Every structure is written in C-alpha cells, then in structure tokens.
Amino acid sequence: MRYRISYFLIICTLAVLSACSHSLETRQREDALVACHQISAAISSHSAVFAPGTLHANGPFGCTDAYHDLESSYYSESPEYSEDIEHWVSSSSQPSVCSVEPGNVEDLSKILLIIASHRVPFAVKGGGHIMNPGFSSTRGVHIAMSRFSEINYDASTQTVDVGAGLAFNDVYDALEPFGVTVVGARLPGIGVAGFTLGGGFSWFSNDRGLAVDNVLAFGLVLPNGTYTDVNESSNPDLFFGLKGGSNNFGIVTKFTFKTYPQGQVWGGTYFIRGDYLDKVNAAISKFTSPLQDPKASLMAGYTFSNGSASAALWLFYNGPTPAPGTFDDILAIPAYQQNVSTQSFASLIRNIPNTLQPGARGVFNTLSLTSHPEALLKAVVNETTFWGESLISEPGISSTYILQPFLPSAFTHGPDGSSAFPFSHRLMLPACISYIWTNSTLDALMYEVTRRSTRHLALVAEAEGQDIADLPLYGNYAIFRTPLERIYGENLGRLRSIKRQYDPNNVMALTGGWKF
Ligand SMILES: Cc1cc2nc3c(=O)[nH]c(=O)nc-3n(C[C@H](O)[C@H](O)[C@H](O)COP(=O)(O)OP(=O)(O)OC[C@H]3O[C@@H](n4cnc5c(N)ncnc54)[C@H](O)[C@@H]3O)c2cc1C
Ligand SMILES: *[C@@H]1O[C@H](CO)[C@@H](O)[C@H](O)[C@H]1NC(C)=O
C-alpha cells in the first residue's frame, strides 16, 4: 500500500497551518508541504512520496491539529514513511513533513530542484547510521535513497557499481557467489553512502586502504539537478571532494568500487568480563605494538553497562585460520560469550550482532591516536568506569570506547591531497567513544559527558607523549560542532572553493552535516 499525498491533504493542511502561529518553523513546514506536493506531482511512478499517516478523518496532517498529529498519533501509521525516517539511534531521527523515495536519477534531479526552489530544509539518508542529530534527518523534506539498490559486478574490470541506498552487508552478500568483495564496513547495517563519503575504515584497510581509496567513480546529482559521472579524469576536483566530503557537493546515486578476490575468513565477537580487564589491556597493547600482520585486525571495545565494566572485542583475520600466535594472548582470556569461527566474509558480517533496544538514543565522538600503550588503555578503562559509576542512578546508559589499531600501510593508498579525508596520510588510529541512553531528557548531559571524556583522553595521550594534535579526526565518528579544520585540515580551502563552484546557491546548506 502506498499513500500518495493528495490535493485534499495539502489544502486541508495549509488551512490548518495558516491558523497556527507563523513562527519560522511553521513557515518552513508550510513550504516543505508545498514542496512535498510539487514533488508528488512531478515524479514518475518509479518514485514515491509518503506522509506520516493515512488519509482519513483527521488526516495525516488532518484538519484538527497538524503538529500534534505529526509528532504523535499519526507518526507510525505509514510504514514506508516510518522506515524512511528511521535511524540506528532514534536521536538521529526527526519527523519530516513527508518522505520521498526517488527511484531514478531523473526524479532525484527534479526533487532536488524543487527543494532548491523553495529553499526548504531537507535530508539525504543512506543507511541511517550517522550518530549526529540532524545529519541525515530533517523537519522538512526527507529523501530516503533506498530505491537506489542496484549491484552490478563486472568481472572483466574487477569492479562493482553499487546503489547509494544499500548497506554494505547487502553488497557482500551479492558479491559472495563471485568470490569477491569490496572495502566496506565492519558491522552489518552500515550504509554504503555515508560510510564511503566520510572515509571508511574496514577490516581490509591494512592491505587496501580506506573505502575512499577504493572508489573509482561516483554517480552524482549536482545541486543544480544535473547528473554527472565523477572520476579522476572526468572531474578531479569533485572526485577528490567526494572522497570524504560527504553531502556538500550534491546527492550521490552510485559508487564504483574496486573488487578483490575473497576466500574464507576467521573472526567474530569475543566478550570478556571486567575481572580480566588488566589482561585485556596487556594483550591489546602487545597485539598493537607494533601490529605486524596486515591480515590481522581487531576493534577493542571497553564497555560500561548495567553497573559493570567489561570488554567487547571484534576479531578478524583475512584467511581461514590466523597465523600462529596472532591472537593467542587474547584467546587465552576466558570469554563469557563469543562467536569466533571460520566462514565466508559475507556470513561473518551478517552474524555480528548490531542492534539496539528500540528507541535507544546515542552519540559518537572520536580522538585519533598514534599507539595503544597499556597506560592509555588503563585510562580508557577509568573513563568508561568513572562515567558509568557517576551516571549509575540514571537507568539505561551504556558506553563503549572502541580502539581501532591499523598498520601505517592503511594510510599509504593515497598521498596527502588525494582525498578530502584524511587530509594527512600519516598513521592515525581512530578511537570511537560511543554513549547510548534511552531518555531524551538526558541528551544534553550525554553530549557533554561524551565531549568531556574524549577531551580527557586526548590530554592523557598527549601527556604520555603522543603527537596527536595535528592528526585528522574522523568525520563519521566526530561529535557535532567539531571544528571542520580538525576533520579536513589543509584540504578545507580547496574543498570550500570546489563547493563554491558547484553549489553557488548553497543548496546543500539546506541539509545537515559537516558544511564547507
Ligand atoms: C554500529 C556502527 C558501526 C560503524 N562501523 C564503522 C566502521 O567499521 N568503519 C567506519 O569507518 N565507520 C563506521 N561507522 C560510522 C559510519 O561510517 C557512519 O555512521 C556513516 O555515516 C554511516 O553511513 P550511513 O549511510 O549508514 O548513514 P546516513 O545517516 O544515512 O548518512 C550519513 C551522512 O551521509 C550523507 N549521505 C547519505 N547518503 C548520501 C548520498 N547518497 N549522497 C550524499 N550524501 C549522503 C547523509 O546526508 C549524512 O550526512 C559505524 C557506525 C555505527 C553506528
Ligand atoms: C570518467 O567519466 C567519463 C565521463 O562519464 C567517461 O567518459 C570516462 O570513460 C571515465 N573514465 C574512467 C577512467 O572511468
């Protein structure tokens, strides 16, 4: 069942809205509603517009109380709308006036032109896994890219074209029968688009670089509605800019990735109780100093949840069995729950659990390190425990501090200036500081704790002699209001001038994210 916005609906809602007080927001919602209607009339049958609810007595924007309806009772009545605006954490979602699912490039182009002509706030959502509020959500027109779902593998060129609405695990599944894969996300559910347009740290990065080092071309609808194929030779500026520059240059419809032959892999989750954290620190610090085998990778999570600390490790080896000794120190520590085994790469990713309680809110922040000495790991344990215990009276809060070692070779696949992110290709080890909670009244407090705790760890790392002040911060983990200079560094000037050239009317400023 599809609910298209009707004339009746629009007129009815406009009548209601014009009776409301004319705040800026009210005007923007009216404009968005007009845009939704125009889009509905302009698009082909390949695309669709969805309202928050069905058309009945009191409407989705019914003739009683439009705002109340939007925010509460009618919010979940249209399944397509609900799915379109949904995110991994609910704090990244907002009730838009309508959701739009473009089904082809021509329709997407019309949609963007209509949005630009009304200058209404809009959102572009890929996999919906960004943690910053408002980066892929809006109270205006929400564009969900889910219909861009084609996967075309070309064995002769060892490349694959991937639609911008897919999650990486969809791509891994589709490529598995061909015995190949791409450099993508480490957990299931993560969108191809946001991950790749931000940088992209993968299980294969030691050998193959980041996702941005493995994109050969982008299909892009420019802010003026023109579709263009962007590659190194057709447009070196946009090619550079899209490799980390997110949604500043238009809406990406497809990615062309290099593919690599892929056999069985070893890995999975390995959860360890808090009593063993000293042993975990010793094992992780030994594993990473220095990391030796490019096939071996892990993420080391330090968690505080339900009143106690523990470790959550994600282990990976690109081969059916790890080279002798690789993970011995870690595997010698008893796990209270683990799912490490040998299987296909697609199956490994599919089987990693990665869902939250419905309604969970959350945020990430990041710092970049140069190493993981035991003293720093101790400080990480102290952070997660200190804040966990300080916040213990508030139910439903958990944190995970995830350290991500890489070899220097992860950063040698593009020289400085080859991609918007990272601006410097020296070794940077991203740490992802993740807080999850349930009650929205805690939002401001949790953002503040996440910022303070990150700052504290950066000071500890610096005091221990790590030279981190000039390392890029990863935009896909960085908390909102992180200065753009910390993410894009010396690339920022070039990015701003490319942006001015391709978006002179600043259309992409109407959507959230890191804005040049
Ligand atoms: C559980 C979890 C695990 C993660 N694991 C990893 C990991 O292993 N490695 C890593 O590097 N990162 C990881 N991340 C971070 C991840 O890369 C970012 O959250 C990323 O932005 C998600 O992309 P998305 O498409 O799902 O997000 P979305 O929220 O849909 O989009 C993110 C941003 O990209 C923009 N965007 C989306 N689609 C388009 C488009 N077609 N054109 C232009 N702009 C677009 C959006 O407007 C938004 O600003 C993880 C995140 C989570 C929550
Ligand atoms: C780059 O894009 C242009 C324009 O679409 C195309 O003609 C050309 O073949 C592409 N080059 C490569 C190397 O893919």
Ligand SMILES: *[C@@H]1O[C@H](CO)[C@@H](O)[C@H](O)[C@H]1NC(C)=O
């Ligand atoms: C939380 O911990 C208590 C004991 O400390 C336990 O009884 C309870 O089952 C735990 N809850 C969850 C959700 O793990």
Ligand SMILES: *[C@@H]1O[C@H](CO)[C@@H](O)[C@H](O)[C@H]1NC(C)=O
């Ligand atoms: C563990 O992994 C296997 C595949 O190796 C999968 O079938 C199973 O569902 C996973 N179990 C859990 C609890 O994640």
Ligand SMILES: *[C@@H]1O[C@H](CO)[C@@H](O)[C@H](O)[C@H]1NC(C)=O
């Ligand atoms: C633990 O963390 C808190 C909060 O950052 C800090 O104030 C305290 O000094 C830390 N303690 C130790 C022993 O590092």
Ligand SMILES: *[C@@H]1O[C@H](CO)[C@@H](O)[C@H](O)[C@H]1NC(C)=O
């Ligand atoms: C959220 O927190 C507020 C303020 O502390 C409280 O009044 C409310 O009951 C909480 N909501 C839930 C669902 O726990």
Ligand SMILES: *[C@@H]1O[C@H](CO)[C@@H](O)[C@H](O)[C@H]1NC(C)=O
């Ligand atoms: C849109 O912008 C591109 C790049 O600046 C330009 O080549 C193209 O002609 C523009 N299209 C229209 C319709 O203005």
